[in-house]
Amino acid sequence: xxxxxxxxxxxxxxxxxxxxxxxxxxxxxxxxxxxxxxxxxxxxxxxxxxxxxxxxxxxxxxxxxxxxxxxxxxxxxxxxxxxxxxxxxxxxxxxxxxxxxxxxxxxxxxxxxxxxxxxxxxxxxxxxxxxxxxxxxxxxxxxxxxxxxxxxxxxxxxxxxxxxxxxxxxxxxxxxxxxxxxxxxxxxxxxxxxxxxxxxxxxxxxxxxxxxxxxxxxxxxxxxxxxxxxxxxxxxxxxxxxxxxxxxxxxxxxxxxxxxxxxxxxxxxxxxxxxxxxxxxxxxxxxxxxxxxxxxxxxxxxxxxxxxxxxxxxxxxxxxxxxxxxxxxxxxxxxxxxxxxxxxxxxxxxxxxxxxxxxxxxxxxxxxxxxxxxxxxxxxxxxxxxxxxxxxxxxxxxxxxxxxxxxxxxxxxxxxxxxxxxxxxxxxxxxxxxxxxxxxxxxxxxxxxxxxxxxxx
Amino acid sequence: xxxxxxxxxxxxxxxxxxxxxxxxxxxxxxxxxxxxxxxxxxxxxxxxxxxxxxxxxxxxxxxxxxxxxxxxxxxxxxxxxxxxxxxxxxxxxxxxxxxxxxxxxxxxxxxxxxxxxxxxxxxxxxxxxxxxxxxxxxxxxxxxxxxxxxxxxxxxxxxxxxxxxxxxxxxxxxxxxxxxxxxxxxxxxxxxxxxxxxxxxxxxxxxxxxxxxxxxxxxxxxxxxxxxxxxxxxxxxxxxxxxxxxxxxxxxxxxxxxxxxxxxxxxxxxxxxxxxxxxxxxxxxxxxxxxxxxxxxxxxxxxxxxxxxxxxxxxxxxxxxxxxxxxxxxxxxxxxxxxxxxxxxxxxxxxxxxxxxxxxxxxxxxxxxxxxxxxxxxxxxxxxxxxxxxxxxxxxxxxxxxxxxxxxxxxxxxxxxxxxxxxxxxxxxxxxxxxxxxxxxxxxxxxxxxxxxxxxx
Numbered sequence: 001x002x003x004x005x006x007x008x009x010x011x012x013x014x015x016x017x018x019x020x021x022x023x024x025x026x027x028x029x030x031x032x033x034x035x036x037x038x039x040x041x042x043x044x045x046x047x048x049x050x051x052x053x054x055x056x057x058x059x060x061x062x063x064x065x066x067x068x069x070x071x072x073x074x075x076x077x078x079x080x081x082x083x084x085x086x087x088x089x090x091x092x093x094x095x096x097x098x099x100x101x102x103x104x105x106x107x108x109x110x111x112x113x114x115x116x117x118x119x120x121x122x123x124x125x126x127x128x129x130x131x132x133x134x135x136x137x138x139x140x141x142x143x144x145x146x147x148x149x150x151x152x153x154x155x156x157x158x159x160x161x162x163x164x165x166x167x168x169x170x171x172x173x174x175x176x177x178x179x180x181x182x183x184x185x186x187x188x189x190x191x192x193x194x195x196x197x198x199x200x201x202x203x204x205x206x207x208x209x210x211x212x213x214x215x216x217x218x219x220x221x222x223x224x225x226x227x228x229x230x231x232x233x234x235x236x237x238x239x240x241x242x243x244x245x246x247x248x249x250x251x252x253x254x255x256x257x258x259x260x261x262x263x264x265x266x267x268x269x270x271x272x273x274x275x276x277x278x279x280x281x282x283x284x285x286x287x288x289x290x291x292x293x294x295x296x297x298x299x300x301x302x303x304x305x306x307x308x309x310x311x312x313x314x315x316x317x318x319x320x321x322x323x324x325x326x327x328x329x330x331x332x333x334x335x336x337x338x339x340x341x342x343x344x345x346x347x348x349x350x351x352x353x354x355x356x357x358x359x360x361x362x363x364x365x366x367x368x369x370x371x372x373x374x375x376x377x378x379x380x381x382x383x384x385x386x387x388x389x390x391x392x393x394x395x396x397x398x399x400x401x402x403x404x405x406x407x408x409x410x411x412x413x414x415x416x417x418x419x420x421x422x423x424x425x426x427x428x429x430x431x432x433x434x435x436x437x438x439x440x441x442x443x444x445x446x447x448x449x450x451x452x453x454x455x456x457x
Numbered sequence: 458x459x460x461x462x463x464x465x466x467x468x469x470x471x472x473x474x475x476x477x478x479x480x481x482x483x484x485x486x487x488x489x490x491x492x493x494x495x496x497x498x499x500x501x502x503x504x505x506x507x508x509x510x511x512x513x514x515x516x517x518x519x520x521x522x523x524x525x526x527x528x529x530x531x532x533x534x535x536x537x538x539x540x541x542x543x544x545x546x547x548x549x550x551x552x553x554x555x556x557x558x559x560x561x562x563x564x565x566x567x568x569x570x571x572x573x574x575x576x577x578x579x580x581x582x583x584x585x586x587x588x589x590x591x592x593x594x595x596x597x598x599x600x601x602x603x604x605x606x607x608x609x610x611x612x613x614x615x616x617x618x619x620x621x622x623x624x625x626x627x628x629x630x631x632x633x634x635x636x637x638x639x640x641x642x643x644x645x646x647x648x649x650x651x652x653x654x655x656x657x658x659x660x661x662x663x664x665x666x667x668x669x670x671x672x673x674x675x676x677x678x679x680x681x682x683x684x685x686x687x688x689x690x691x692x693x694x695x696x697x698x699x700x701x702x703x704x705x706x707x708x709x710x711x712x713x714x715x716x717x718x719x720x721x722x723x724x725x726x727x728x729x730x731x732x733x734x735x736x737x738x739x740x741x742x743x744x745x746x747x748x749x750x751x752x753x754x755x756x757x758x759x760x761x762x763x764x765x766x767x768x769x770x771x772x773x774x775x776x777x778x779x780x781x782x783x784x785x786x787x788x789x790x791x792x793x794x795x796x797x798x799x800x801x802x803x804x805x806x807x808x809x810x811x812x813x814x815x816x817x818x819x820x821x822x823x824x825x826x827x828x829x830x831x832x833x834x835x836x837x838x839x840x841x842x843x844x845x846x847x848x849x850x851x852x853x854x855x856x857x858x859x860x861x862x863x864x865x866x867x868x869x870x871x872x873x874x875x876x877x878x879x880x881x882x883x884x885x886x887x888x889x890x891x892x893x894x895x896x897x898x899x900x901x902x903x904x905x906x907x908x909x910x911x912x913x914x
Binding site for chain 1: 502505507508509510511513528529691692693695696734747748752753754755785787848873874875876877878879881882
């Protein structure tokens with residue numbers, strides 16, 4: 001695949017781009033559509049097919065059986081904005097300049113120098129739409145329609161960024177493109193309205209190729225769903241909200257089938273980070289409960305930290321005819337890889353003037369090769385706290401902030417994630433050479449990104 | 458179904474039994490075989506289909522898809538002997554007189570007044586065999602062949618009950634029926650040898666009806682498997698051992714298919730208790746490691762305590778033609794129910810002179826009714842520590858012995874297991890009336906069984 005910058009096209013490269021376009025007229029028939037569904041704060045253990053005992057997700061379970069279910073799939077960060085930045089740029093959040101979360105008062109956003117997914121696909125004629133929670137900047141330069149999306153329907157940031165949970169005098173609005181169409185936002189029906197927008201977009205785009213980005217607002221607090229879904233689940237309101245998301249996935253897959261787009265569409269379901277188990281006191285008012293949070297399954301940790309529960313999320317990918325059904329893989333992959341995979345599968349060019357962290361997963365998803373990803377770095381904001389290399393994870397941290405683990409160790413932790421996915425057994429004392437090598441690797445990567453490594457005491 | 462004592466048959470009941478036998482000659486054609494596979498210390502989270510990220514269990518996953526997978530399935534106790542007693546008698550271990558574990562020096566066993574499963578099936582002409590770990594008494598009156606099994610191949614008790622792990626001067630023997638055929642026991646090949654015995658038993662029993670009880674010795678410590686399975690799993694030796702059990706299940710199911718017994722055989726896979734995460738120091742020598750233990754998945758607790766991780770286990774039941782495929786149920790069921798279900802499905806009679814705790818699950822497994830079980834009692838030895846009624850669980854304990862949880866509360870704990878299967882949120886303060894009612898229920902049941910309730914401080 002030929003790599004070329006999107007930003008600094010010379011005359012020659014414009015000409016070659018035109019030639020490539022002619023040559024690939026037939027090939028373009030084969031370019032797939034992409035639907036990227038990104039749940040908010042949904043935990044590793046929240047779906048039936050990841051072992052939840054009482055939440056029922058038959059549509060996602062079936063989607064997994066029709067494609068690949070990943071068990072070592074990582075979000076780019078353990079909180080919202082940087083996780084989205086990593087997904088849409090194919091670069092670690094520190095590298096792309098969005099290591100922290102944005103709030104209602106933020107005036108900036110994901111740096112404008114970043115080429116995000118829809119902008120990479122637009123030159124190939126893709127129709128692009130974002131439906132849901134944006135959270136990469138809400139001043140004019142940073143909104144979805146300024147970044148490569150033809151259209152937008154959703155919220156500028158998280159659904160809890162209103163009083164009493166967040167100190168702000170900015171009301172939360174629902175937008176269509178750049179126009180506010182509702183405030184206060186009726187949150188109960190958001191998932192259904194997002195879904196209907198998605199169905200409409202798929203239907204009106206069937207004649208061309210499309211990229212649909214659907215970052216749900218749910219199950220982020222305050223969790224809510226409409227009357228028809230309330231009480232549907234045995235697992236309370238949180239379960240009802242997850243089952244609404246499952247319904248949504250089913251509705252979208254049924255629409256693809258009706259429109260005969262099943263074999264022409266890669267569909268991805270994942271989450272932006274682990275469950276919000278470490279709720280600050282300010283969140284526990286006005287209907288929120290501590291158990292309006294997801295399940296980390298067997299993992300340790302949660303949203304906001306660098307144990308597995310913070311970043312390891314469900315990852316399901318389906319593309320009939322190209323991704324063989326019934327695959328389960330514990331190979332490492334990450335949301336940043338989706339950027340590279342989608343851009344390459346579309347036949348678009350990867351930006352050549354910058355370092356990408358994402359890798360093309362297509363041969364792996366097709367069952368023809370192991371995952372190209374051998375390592376993963378775990379950031380907490382701008383701090384690089386951990387690295388995984390194959391089955392080994394080294395974690396360095398002295399922070400106990402926002403941490404439920406009372407016995408959070410202050411020394412290096414080395415885990416074998418293949419036999420100890422729950423991070424119960426610290427093997428650092430047994431493997432000093434490995435600890436030293438991985439610590440060095442961590443420091444080298446931190447230096448490359450000008451990130452900090454949290455020092456063990 | 459008519460209930461009649463096996464022990465005190467009067468002349469009249471013998472006559473009616475004979476008549477019933479004549480009448481049911483044709484009906485007997487429809488009586489199924491039973492294969493009851495009982496893993497040892499295998500945790501709720503150890504199988505792919507229960508969410509393990511790196512252990513692969515394709516045969517058990519497929520078996521689940523071909524039948525019912527239960528997500529609230531309980532062993533009768535959280536340690537070996539009483540769990541087996543509950544399974545084979547259909548009665549809580551305290552009720553049937555086996556609340557504690559047996560060791561190499563024990564001279565007794567499960568009281569001889571108990572009518573265990575093979576003894577209940579024998580009058581109907583079933584061939585019966587036990588293959589694996591017995592652990593209900595190893596002096597002559599208590600061995601499998603004295604209790605209703607035609608034949609036995611296996612160990613008298615746990616595979617760790619030898620020096621250096623257990624103080625004893627009794628060597629461990631492998632028995633065929635009552636004859637020692639090997640000592641010291643070659644543990645590496647046990648699972649394979651059990652499996653080949655099972656296959657042979659199925660083949661030689663195909664002309665009649667049979668009950669095969671296969672209580673594996675694995676994955677109890679010391680875990681081991683043969684060279685051909687070592688390194689097969691990504692999850693280390695423990696994973697290799699689980700994948701050997703999965704291979705075994707596959708071999709047995711393939712044998713049923715070859716022998717055209719698929720639709721005439723109910724196959725059950727479950728475990729005797731949760732994973733052994735609270736290993737005493739004596740176990741951590743001679744090759745044993747702390748991580749040679751299973752996964753509790755998302756649950757709290759482990760083998761030996763009354764959190765869910767101690768007693769909730771995988772439960773998979775398959776009977777093509779009678780149990781519809783693709784079922785997942787979070788309804789409550791327990792190993793004691795298997796006794797009643799099997800006895801009734803065989804057309805045998807339930808003992809009428811004693812209280813049974815098991816319930817007939819057949820209408821539930823057939824997809825025609827909810828589970829008949831609404832409640833479950835959690836014992837720790839002779840102490841009754843917790844009760845579940847529907848989604849509510851009340852747990853009372855002041856014991857911190859053998860407990861990894863540093864913050865083990867000393868006050869009543871009330872959990873909603875439907876939205877909080879991980880027992881993270883104690884709702885006792887919010888629901889004082891419910892706590893009082895369930896505590897009363899616990900005390901009444903304890904009084905009925907002459908068991909103790911552990912008092913909260």
